[in-house]
Amino acid sequence: MSTTLLNLAWLIPLFPFLAFIIVPLVTYRNRKLSHGLVVGAIAIAFLLAQIVFWTAVTLPEGTLPFESKSIHWLSAGVERFRLAVYIDPATAIMLFMVPLVCMMIFIYAIGYMNFGTPDEDKRYSRFFAYLSLFATGMLGMVVFNNLLAFFIFWEIMGTCSYLLIGFWYEKKYPDPNKITPKEAGLKAFIVTKIGDLFFMIGLALLYAKVGSLAYRDIFSPETLEYLATTSFMGTGFPLAAVIALLLFGGTVGKSAQFPLHTWLPDAMEGPTPVSALIHAATMVSAGVFLVVRCFPLFVAVEQYTHIEPIHMAIVAGIGAFTAIFSSFIAIAQDDVKGVLAFSTISQLGYMIAALGVGAYVAGAFHLITHAFFKSLLFLSSGSVIHGMEHGHHHAHKDHKEHEEKWFNPNDMMNMGGLAKRMPRTFWPFLLGGLALSGFPLITAGFWSKDEILAQVYTTPIVFWTLTIAAGMTAFYTMRQICLTFAGEPRTEAARHAPESVPSMTVPLAILAFFAVTLGWVGIPENLPGIGGIIPNWFHHFVGSTIETGGHEHVLKVAGHLSEAVHGFEWAPMLLGMGFGLGGLLLGWLVYGRKPLKAGQMDPVEAAMRKVWLGWLYEAMRNRFYFDELYQATFVKGSIWLADVFDAFDYGQPVKKEIEGEIVLVRNHGVVDGLVNLFGYIGRLLSDVASWVDVNIVDALVNLAGNAGKFASIGLDSFDFKIVDGAVNGVGAVTKAAGRPLRRIQGGLVQNYLLIAAIMVLGLVVTFFVIIFQMPQM
Amino acid sequence: MIPLEWYLLLAAALFCMGLYGVLSRRNGVAILMGVELMLNAVNINLVAFWRYTEPAAATGQAFALFVYAVAAAEAAVGLALIIALWRTRNTVVLEEIDLLKG
Numbered sequence: 068m069s070t071t072l073l074n075l076a077w078l079i080p081l082f083p084f085l086a087f088i089i090v091p092l093v094t095y096r097n098r099k100l101s102h103g104l105v106v107g108a109i110a111i112a113f114l115l116a117q118i119v120f121w122t123a124v125t126l127p128e129g130t131l132p133f134e135s136k137s138i139h140w141l142s143a144g145v146e147r148f149r150l151a152v153y154i155d156p157a158t159a160i161m162l163f164m165v166p167l168v169c170m171m172i173f174i175y176a177i178g179y180m181n182f183g184t185p186d187e188d189k190r191y192s193r194f195f196a197y198l199s200l201f202a203t204g205m206l207g208m209v210v211f212n213n214l215l216a217f218f219i220f221w222e223i224m225g226t227c228s229y230l231l232i233g234f235w236y237e238k239k240y241p242d243p244n245k246i247t248p249k250e251a252g253l254k255a256f257i258v259t260k261i262g263d264l265f266f267m268i269g270l271a272l273l274y275a276k277v278g279s280l281a282y283r284d285i286f287s288p289e290t291l292e293y294l295a296t297t298s299f300m301g302t303g304f305p306l307a308a309v310i311a312l313l314l315f316g317g318t319v320g321k322s323a324q325f326p327l328h329t330w331l332p333d334a335m336e337g338p339t340p341v342s343a344l345i346h347a348a349t350m351v352s353a354g355v356f357l358v359v360r361c362f363p364l365f366v367a368v369e370q371y372t373h374i375e376p377i378h379m380a381i382v383a384g385i386g387a388f389t390a391i392f393s394s395f396i397a398i399a400q401d402d403v404k405g406v407l408a409f410s411t412i413s414q415l416g417y418m419i420a421a422l423g424v425g426a427y428v429a430g431a432f433h434l435i436t437h438a439f440f441k442s443l444l445f446l447s448s449g450s451v452i453h454g455m456e457h458g459h460h461h462a463h464k465d466h467k468e469h470e471e472k473w474f475n476p477n478d479m480m481n482m483g484g485l486a487k488r489m490p491r492t493f494w495p496f497l498l499g500g501l502a503l504s505g506f507p508l509i510t511a512g513f514w515s516k517d518e519i520l521a522q523v524y525t526t527p528i529v530f531w532t533l534t535i536a537a538g539m540t541a542f543y544t545m546r547q548i549c550l551t552f553a554g555e556p557r558t559e560a561a562r563h564a565p566e567s568v569p570s571m572t573v574p575l576a577i578l579a580f581f582a583v584t585l586g587w588v589g590i591p592e593n594l595p596g597i598g599g600i601i602p603n604w605f606h607h608f609v610g611s612t613i614e615t616g617g618h619e620h621v622l623k624v625a626g627h628l629s630e631a632v633h634g635f636e637w638a639p640m641l642l643g644m645g646f647g648l649g650g651l652l653l654g655w656l657v658y659g660r661k662p663l664k665a666g667q668m669d670p671v672e673a674a675m676r677k678v679w680l681g682w683l684y685e686a687m688r689n690r691f692y693f694d695e696l697y698q699a700t701f702v703k704g705s706i707w708l709a710d711v712f713d714a715f716d717y718g719q720p721v722k723k724e725i726e727g728e729i730v731l732v733r734n735h736g737v738v739d740g741l742v743n744l745f746g747y748i749g750r751l752l753s754d755v756a757s758w759v760d761v762n763i764v765d766a767l768v769n770l771a772g773n774a775g776k777f778a779s780i781g782l783d784s785f786d787f788k789i790v791d792g793a794v795n796g797v798g799a800v801t802k803a804a805g806r807p808l809r810r811i812q813g814g815l816v817q818n819y820l821l822i823a824a825i826m827v828l829g830l831v832v833t834f835f836v837i838i839f840q841m842p843q844m
Numbered sequence: 845m846i847p848l849e850w851y852l853l854l855a856a857a858l859f860c861m862g863l864y865g866v867l868s869r870r871n872g873v874a875i876l877m878g879v880e881l882m883l884n885a886v887n888i889n890l891v892a893f894w895r896y897t898e899p900a901a902a903t904g905q906a907f908a909l910f911v912y913a914v915a916a917a918e919a920a921v922g923l924a925l926i927i928a929l930w931r932t933r934n935t936v937v938l939e940e941i942d943l944l945k946g
Contacts, residue, residue, distance in 0.1 A: 142895070814942030817875070821867050 070133050072122040075115050076152040077135070079162070080207035080220075082108040082115075083199045090196040101192035102182065105199045106173050112206060113166035123159040124608060131155050134212055134283060141215075153212035153282055156609045157359050157431060161209045164435050167581075168348040168442050169202045171574035175446050176340035178570035179453060194234060198344065201227040205349045209356070214270055214280040217360070221321070221353060225263065228345050229256040232337040251336035258330040262320015266357075269313025276306060286363045294364070295371040307367040308378040314361055315382055322354025322415045325389045329693050331412055335404040335477075339449025342404055347411055347441035355418045355434050358382070362427050383423025383523075387532040390416030392691075394539035398546070398671065399687035402477045403448045406547050410503060411441055413536060417519055420529055426522035428609050432589050433515040440502035440512055440582035447496035447575055450567040451551060452476045454489050458564030474560065479550040481561060483662065486552035488564045493552050495575035500548050502582045504541035505647040511586030513647070517640050518589060524639040534639075538646035545654025546671075554662020851892035859885035872926045872936040876919060883915045 086108035094100045123131060132155035140150035176198065180188040188194060204223035211217065233252025240247060246254070270280065276294065277285055284290060294307035318324065323331035331351070335342050345351070358365065368376040390413045397409035414437050421430040455476035475481065486493040502512035516537060523529045556562040566572070589605035657670050675684045686692065715737050722729050779786070811822070858881055865878030887908045894904020926936050933941060 142899070816938055816941075817867055824863060824867065 070122070070126065070130060073119055073133050073154050074135050074152070076119050076154060076162070076210045079112045079115050079119070079166070079210055080203050082111045083202040083206065087196050087200040087203060090192055090199065095192040095196075098182065098187070098191045102173075102177050102195050105195040106170070106177070108199060109166060109170045109173055109202055112202070113170050116162040116166045116206075119154065120159050120163045123154055123156070131159075132282075137212070148213070148215060149281070150216060151212045152210045154210070157356070158209055160431065160435055160605075160609060161356060162206075164438050165205050165209060165349060166202070168438055168578070169198075169205070169344065171578055172340050172344045172348070172442060172446065173198055173202075175343075175449070175571050175574045176338075178568040179338065179340050179449055182570075190234070194231075194338070197227055197230050197234070198340070201231065201344060201349070205353065208353060212281055212283070214273070214282070214285070214361075217357070218266065218270060221266075221317070221357075222263065224345075224350050224353060225256065225259055225321075228259070228334070228341075228350055229253070231341040231345065232334045234337055234341065238336075246333050246336065248336040251330075251333040255330040255334045258327050259320040262317050262327055262354075265313045265316025266320075267317075269310050269316070272306075272313065273310050276310075282360070291363060291367040292371045295367040305368045305372065305376070307364055308376050311361065311365045311367075312378045312381065314357060314364070315378075318354035318357050318419070319385065320354070321357070322351045322419065323412050324354075324385050324416065324419060325392060326693075328389065328393065328412050329690075329697060332405055332408040332690065333694075335402070335408050339404070339445060339452060342408075343442040343445035343449065346408065347445050348438040351411060351415055352434055352438055355415060355422070355430065358419065358422045359427065359431050359434070362422065365422070366425060379423050379425070381423075383420050383526070383529055386416045386419030386421070386423050387529045387536075388416070389413065390420060390536040391532050391539070392416075394536045394543070395687050396690050397543045398539065399669075399684055401479050401669075401688075403451060403479050403482070403547065403551060404445070404477055406479075406543060407441070407444055407448060410540060410543070413540060414441065414503075417516070417533060417536070420533060421519040421523060424523050424526050424529060426519060428606050429515070429518040429522050431609050432605055433519055436502070436511040436515040436582075436585050439578055439585055440499045440510075443495055443499035443575060443578040443582050444503065446571070446578065447492050447499060448551075450492040450571050450575065451482065451485060451489065451496075451564075453567055453571070454485070454492070454564035455482065455560050458488075458562070459560035461563040461565070462559035476560070479547065480663075481558045482551045482556070483554045483561055483665075484552070484556040485561060485564060488556075488561070489566045491566055491572040492575065495572075495579040496552070497548060498579045499582050500544045501651075502586075504544040504651055505537060505643065506651070507644045507648065509583060511582055511584070513644075514586035514589050516647075517643050518591070520639040520643040521591070521636055524636055530639065534642055534646050537643055538650040541647045541650025542654045545651050546658045549654065549658035550663060553659055555664075557663070557665040848892060848896045851888060855885045855888040855892070858882075858888065870937045870939055872929065872938050873923075875938065876922045876926070879922070880915060880919065883911055883918075887911050 083105075086105045090101045090104055094104060123133070126133075132153060134154075135152045137149035137151035139147060141148040173195070176194070180191055180194060182191070201224060204220045204227060208217050208220035208224070211220070229252045231252075232255050233249050236247075236249040236252070238248050273285060274280055276297075277290055279285065291307065294310065295305050297306045298304060299306050299309040320327045331346055334346050337345070365379065365382070368374060369379070393409040393412040393416065397406050397413065400406045400409060414433070418430045418433050418437070421433065459474050459476060498510070502510040505513040505516040507513050520530065520533060520537070523533060591606075663669070672681075672684050675681055689695075811818075862878045862881030862883075862885060865881060866875050867878075869875050869878065890904045890907045890911070892904075894902070894907075898904070929941060930936055935941065
């Protein structure tokens with residue numbers, strides 16, 4: 068098959084973008100047409116992406132990466148940027164995942180935003196327009212051939228996440244400490260911008276050194292060798308390591324790695340489809356995809372200089388630490404989406420850790436499987452929340468007094484027994500949860516997690532961190548399933564929760580299918596028994612990125628890849644399996660065997676309090692106080708700085724008693740002080756002048772006045788009649804002339820502007836008349 | 845290649861939309877938006893003329909960047925004024941703000 072069909076990739080981001088343009092401009096009043104357009108656009112993108120994907124897969128080996136004809140895109144001075152689509156295996160698998168998950172989420176959103184019911188969201192069409200722009204950002208980021216386009220689409224996603232997280236911006240909670248959607252949107256935007264700043268500096272440095280941002284140029288062996296062997300400003304660090312770390316800064320922000328992880332849990336304030344879209348399937352994956360994309364750059368140092376580079380250790384360390392750190396937090400969360408948020412952070416840590424030890428294929432594989440099962444989990448938890456809200460309304464329809472008390476539909480302590488009420492939500496959730504905890508052999512999560520564990524096995528500290536994190540993941544997933552679905556309902560709302568509409572449950576079923584089967588394309592071939600029945604297609608396909616991209620050394624550097632192919636290690640698989648099953652079992656023993664009663668304390672919390680570890684549980688529940696820490700340092704610091712500048716101008720406000728009332732008076736700051744100093748000097752000068760005036764000038768004037776008085780007696784009548792008449796006449800004329808002109812000075816700025824605009828127009832007309840008259844003159 | 849005139853027409857249209865917005869909207873924020881439109885129309889002109897007349901020197905782009913910076917400052921000052929107005933007079937409708945009336 069030829070590569071012609073791959074050119075269709077141009078059109079993939081186009082259709083969602085068109086929908087984004089059309090919906091707010093034309094169809095926003097017609098909600099059905101609006102969501103139809105958005106879903107239709109993503110469906111077309113999905114079909115095109117499938118064509119591209121299957122074409123790419125069936126191409127003979129060595130054809131990829133494919134780069135289309137380029138178009139002239141941006142000019143800066145004499146510099147020309149060119150844009151083309153670039154398809155390599157990493158792009159292809161993303162094209163398989165992204166439009167499919169997006170389409171499921173969009174369909175789900177129709178039901179979630181209560182289409183066709185009285186509760187329909189009042190900004191329904193706008194929501195779909197944002198979703199569509201978001202999909203444009205992700206798809207554009209994936210298909211184009213240079214890092215500048217990557218960055219632009221990356222930022223489009225950043226903007227959309229701000230808009231979507233803060234979508235219910237008017238929402239306020241009775242608890243002032245709970246973050247509102249508006250604040251959460253701002254927080255997500257600002258925190259990820261910190262990472263983006265590093266990304267941008269990295270891009271600038273890369274461009275300054277290489278003179279191009281196209282993948283073909285920056286990942287060519289000559290460039291990589293140059294970057295790996297040149298030191299950065301004489302410090303001895305290779306340029307490649309510095310640039311890779313700067314780019315990784317962008318990943319830390321976008322993929323919510325420690326220490327920039329604080330935005331993701333709060334981003335759950337957005338509507339649930341947004342949580343699934345941004346914070347499970349696509350946006351956070353973008354950060355990992357950046358490392359996948361720039362992987363040759365990350366391993367260049369080791370490849371060309373054979374020195375163990377420190378930056379890879381940093382990447383692996385941050386990933387592994389994030390994985391275990393957020394698992395601890397997830398155990399103590401009561402918000403159903405909060406648990407998922409921290410498990411997302413932890414799973415992203417897995418991928419980053421895998422990439423940090425060079426396990427490129429395993430990282431990419433987990434990226435894809437995780438996107439499916441995590442979006443599945445988010446969507447089903449959204450369905451649960453939706454059911455709880457409706458159940459709450461239903462249960463308290465007759466008692467108005469209950470409406471006064473605020474009810475949190477996200478709190479798992481309010482749920483319980485929902486498996487019977489919502490079976491079509493329960494089963495997908497269970498499958499997603501099992502995939503997340505790596506239930507052996509059948510789920511996708513098992514195979515991808517196993518591959519990561521197998522490949523980090525040679526780095527014991529990373530391996531044990533990740534294995535323990537895997538056990539904890541299984542434990543809190545079981546806790547979540549039991550608290551939500553098992554036992555008896557703990558509130559009236561849970562007792563009355565209805566099953567969600569089909570537009571919500573059908574996407575769940577489809578995603579559940581992929582959450583299970585997707586792992587089968589990546590089963591290690593040398594696994595005794597079932598290995599080789601289905602070829603390890605994923606490894607062949609994605610691994611070939613490196614082999615055919617002229618980076619065959621990378622494979623050897625990343626070593627683990629080839630090892631995994633040649634000899635099969637039982638230990639990591641058995642350990643991973645053991646910890647996963649152990650976590651699930653423990654979770655069931657604690658939460659499933661004796662389901663929680665209403666008002667009962669979490670058994671783990673109770674046990675920890677008994678052994679004087681209550682403070683630790685409290686810290687876990689409060690996310691180890693990182694929000695408070697940042698609030699106390701960075702936020703307070705910024706406010707303090709602003710206050711300093713304010714004081715520079717005005718001075719600090721102090722309380723003063725004036726006429727029996729206490730009012731705030733500002734002391735004079737530096738600027739005011741300077742102004743007052745000049746005022747003081749001026750007053751001194753004027754005092755001197757006044758003395759001169761009174762004592763000398765007045766005497767002279769009086770003298771002249773007395774002389775004049777004598778002279779003027781005769782002129783008195785002349786003065787009254789003629790001089791006064793003339794003066795009054797001038798006054799009267801001015802007054803008469805001023806009366807109509809006064810009306811122009813109406814105080815309305817826009818009228819002034821209108822006059823100015825008319826005047827300018829008049830001048831322009833005059834100018835042209837003169838210009839065109841010139842030749843005849 | 846697209847003729848220069850098209851860009852100029854686009855810029856002129858954008859400028860007129862902005863001007864109309866500035867003159868006709870009652871809300872101060874909307875008026876600021878109109879001003880931004882006008883500034884961006886100017887940017888289009890600058891970049892278009894640069895591209896078609898002096899593509900070798902990046903002067904048009906440099907000026908567009910200056911305009912961005914000025915526009916950002918203008919928006920900051922304008923919004924600060926509007927917030928101050930809201931606090932003191934509880935309105936952002938410019939028709940109701942006629943302190944300058946003669």
